[in-house]
Amino acid sequence: MANSTAKITSLSLHNFYGVDDWSADISENTHCIGSNGSGKTHILNALHLALGGKVLYGKNKLLPGTKITFTVQDANGMEMVYLFGNDGKKEYTMRGETIYTKPKYLQNLPIRSVFISPFDMNMLYFAPQIRRDYLDNVCARAYPNFIKVQRDFERTMRQRNALLKNIREGQSAFNDLDFWDSKFAEIAYLYGQYRIKFIDFITSIMPEFPQFFGKYVIQINYAGDWIYQEDPVGYIKTYLKNKRQRDILSGHTHIGPHRDDFGFYIKDNDDEITENVQSFLSRGEMKMLLIGLKIGEAKWIQEKQDVSVIILLDDLFSELDPHNSDIFLDSIIQHQIFLTSQTPHKKTLKNKQFTCINL
Incomplete structure (x- = not known):
């Protein structure tokens, strides 16, 4: 089983819905900033799918030509390249050569993702x-x-x-x-x-x-x-x-x-x-309840599989005030974090070490 200190170091997308070609280095804590329609959510969706997840409110089907490539670095500094997608098919490739079934791929993948989106609130209210x-x-x-x-x-x-x-x-x-x-x-x-x-x-x-x-x-x-x-x-x-x-x-x-x-x-x-x-609860209280559930999800996946977890946060600050944003970030800072927003939010992130990507 993979150790639990792996991290994503790079991500590339080709023909993933609104993103034609995009690539970037990913740090321990990455903040992706862009306006509406710039592709922020698509980037998180793509990484979540490539790490074995399913987007509850997004695109799970791959377009012809879609390829999602990412690099994982383990505790010893060794890197491995993973490729998800092949001409619209959900194929999982490691080391650039071997195609795996999804269960086998997940068994060899040293990292999982937990995706937190404003749309997740619907889970607490709807069908x-x-x-x-x-x-x-x-x-x-x-x-x-x-x-x-x-x-x-x-x-x-x-x-x-x-x-x-x-x-x-x-x-x-x-x-x-x-x-x-x-x-x-x-x-x-x-x-x-x-x-x-x-x-x-x-x-x-x-x-x-x-x-x-x-x-x-x-x-x-x-x-x-x-x-x-x-x-x-x-x-x-x-x-x-x-x-x-x-x-x-x-x-x-x-x-x-x-x-x-x-x-x-x-x-x-x-x-x-x-x-x-x-x-009974207010919307703000429901949001914190959802975040607690997601933190539990990350802890559970990490403990059960002995893997690392990267937290994907889509426009977190649109739903939380600065105080609760601080509480949340302090609760997940032990994980790798990839968050998106429309503005820098320098006050909220002033004490956090985030690498900025501008779209």
Whole structure:
């Protein structure tokens, strides 16, 4: 496994959406300044994708001719060049020669990224699918094997749903569901275990970051009752058997990771959940809560994979006042940082050593 002191030293983009050709050296702390439309967000998106991430509100599909090249330096000063993209295909190349599958690529990649964008606030307010995508993206970067489990789950669910429709149309027998119910329950359990590990980790570290979580007693909950049962696999199988008629009529499976959610809740003095934070906290408090979650994400990925983490901050200062910006930067200064903004923000960064890139 790679050591946890690696850092990005250079980045080049070719034909990545609004960026035709761009390259720069990347320091321990880099501040990229540019006006709207200059390509700041595209640069962060590209690096995040190349480091195995998924942009929740951006471009995940590569254009023909797209190439993202970056150099990583390890603790001994040795450098390795990585290339992501080949004529629109998501190919992962190391040492300029060997093409790897994404899981194998991540196993050999000594650094991951955590992307923080103003758009991430939507995760706390909008549809559960956004939060599910976030959980799965985090799990995929911390556990390369998660990608295979996720694909196996999606394939199993598609096959079960197809069988449900065939039964409804009289093309398959009712009892054919026995096999697929068992298979679905087993892979759903494996899938859910990855997610719950992250939820439990965030719960465990929340007391370490009172500046983000401490004003109220806040708890993060995973909304999927099946995963907390004594026998989750047996619980899912029983549920599926009891709800077969409904599933056949709809052609869909109504339990499992694809239906789950997570959220933050306020607790009262009796340790009882009273309010969802969405209806209780101010937008500024919600922003700090999100930042606390992202700091936990970086800590989790670093601990689970023994890798370095680069924090990618897209227009951070548009959402935070100077005081909270200082708190946040002080909390992540142990990581490599690549941030963007429209203006220099010299007051906020006066005590931080940042290399400036002007677009």
